[in-house]
Amino acid sequence: MSSTRRKPxxxxxxxAIQEERFQRQMDLVFQAHPYYRxxxxxxxxxxxxxxxxxxxRKLPLTSKEEYMAQPEAFCLxxxxxxxxxxxxxxxWDIVYTAGSTHDPTPFFDTCYDHYARISQLKRTTExxxxxxxxxxxxxxxxxxxxxxxxxxxxxxxxxxxxxxISGFGGSYDADFGVLRRSSEAVDMIERHGATVLWxxxxxxRRLVIQAQKEKRDFSxxxxxxxxxxxxxxxxxxxxxxxxxxxGARDVRxxxxxxxxxxxxxxxxxxxxxxxxxxxxxxxxxxxxxxxxHEPVPEGDAGLVVLTHLDRRGTCLLRYIVGDLCxxxxxxxxxxxxxxxxxxxxxxxxxxxxxxxxxxxxxxxLFEVMSRIGGIEEYEINVTQTDPxxxxxxxxxxxxxxxxxxxxxxxAEEVAGAVRGSQEVSPVLEWVPPxxxxxxxxxxxxxxxxxxxxxxxx
Numbered sequence: 094m095s096s097t098r099r100k101p102x103x104x105x106x107x108x109a110i111q112e113e114r115f116q117r118q119m120d121l122v123f124q125a126h127p128y129y130r131x132x133x134x135x136x137x138x139x140x141x142x143x144x145x146x147x148x149x150r151k152l153p154l155t156s157k158e159e160y161m162a163q164p165e166a167f168c169l170x171x172x173x174x175x176x177x178x179x180x181x182x183x184x185w186d187i188v189y190t191a192g193s194t195h196d197p198t199p200f201f202d203t204c205y206d207h208y209a210r211i212s213q214l215k216r217t218t219e220x221x222x223x224x225x226x227x228x229x230x231x232x233x234x235x236x237x238x239x240x241x242x243x244x245x246x247x248x249x250x251x252x253x254x255x256x257x258i259s260g261f262g263g264s265y266d267a268d269f270g271v272l273r274r275s276s277e278a279v280d281m282i283e284r285h286g287a288t289v290l291w292x293x294x295x296x297x298r299r300l301v302i303q304a305q306k307e308k309r310d311f312s313x314x315x316x317x318x319x320x321x322x323x324x325x326x327x328x329x330x331x332x333x334x335x336x337x338x339x340g341a342r343d344v345r346x347x348x349x350x351x352x353x354x355x356x357x358x359x360x361x362x363x364x365x366x367x368x369x370x371x372x373x374x375x376x377x378x379x380x381x382x383x384x385x386h387e388p389v390p391e392g393d394a395g396l397v398v399l400t401h402l403d404r405r406g407t408c409l410l411r412y413i414v415g416d417l418c419x420x421x422x423x424x425x426x427x428x429x430x431x432x433x434x435x436x437x438x439x440x441x442x443x444x445x446x447x448x449x450x451x452x453x454x455x456x457x458l459f460e461v462m463s464r465i466g467g468i469e470e471y472e473i474n475v476t477q478t479d480p481x482x483x484x485x486x487x488x489x490x491x492x493x494x495x496x497x498x499x500x501x502x503x504a505e506e507v508a509g510a511v512r513g514s515q516e517v518s519p520v521l522e523w524v525p526p527x528x529x530x531x532x533x534x535x536x537x538x539x540x541x542x543x544x545x546x547x548x549x550x
Contacts, residue, residue: 201406215252232292294319312340327468
């Protein structure tokens, strides 16, 4: 069996296959990658300078802005490599990143990449415990540009032989008449006896709330997969309570960590058990200090940096994902899988802000909030006591969605945890449990916002 298809069984075998794939990928980069050939030429490097993955550090990091500015330049020009098989040269699909401040950025898949994506999503689905006896409803939006979420539920479900139905929600229709209302998705869940609900977290919860109000029978459901943002302990408990009210017992609520450039989510096998990396030999991850860009000690949170090891379309080397996280290579104590896992809830970078003269680590705040039970959603804002005065005092505001009866005890716990973590006393606000599900309209929820006028921080 070739190294491309050999399945590693432990960390040492994984690294050996990664090294082999890295050599093949660098051959392709030197032959046909517009962006990195220019970078390598400017650095005065040659093919012989890349003998192992450790030599990647000879290359500069690739920022999201650099990729977004010229995405076509990050796609291998496979027409320049006639030795490649037709499947490796044929463009199959374009998936788009969800960027909130720019137009979505294309990520190109050849037929080879498409098969690799399906293979990876098959393993993803298996890790979450979905099989041929399940009926999965895809609740991701049929959006105006192709996004990873819809494809994950589509191909992941089909690859394990599960029955798959699509809610076909969304906002773009252009009079084609293919979109469905959320009430129709509720009908489909009940009529088809769906066992798995898979979609964007806030929309999935909104749909569950709607179904509960209508006293629907969701007794067939055993697994909820709210994706796109981290699921707090409180949100999971809330979903489980609502599902129990509709007849569903022992419902598991699993989350995933994913981004378009990784082809799909890294799933939990059990709640808060870490995020498995399916098909890890296709990627190489570095974890770097956000300031110095030096490697952090293994197990410490660092800037997540991705290198593709087996791509024919878009290929990224030392790409800054934009998150802080860490990884463990220990065998999973829950499912026994050997695959490495992101072992904490990832948080976005851009993550050190000054509040009242104190440096506040946003990533640490996310970690604190994710561990407090009873919180269904939350939002952290930095603002000022007087919005009209750009030099008025800073305020750290934590808005908590939870049951009104639980707010007092939760607020006390949040206040103490934030002070203990960051030495800043927050201003706390209660919002109704369904507040965020009613107001969120974007593909991803921005959990932290700096609303101050001054930018000298």
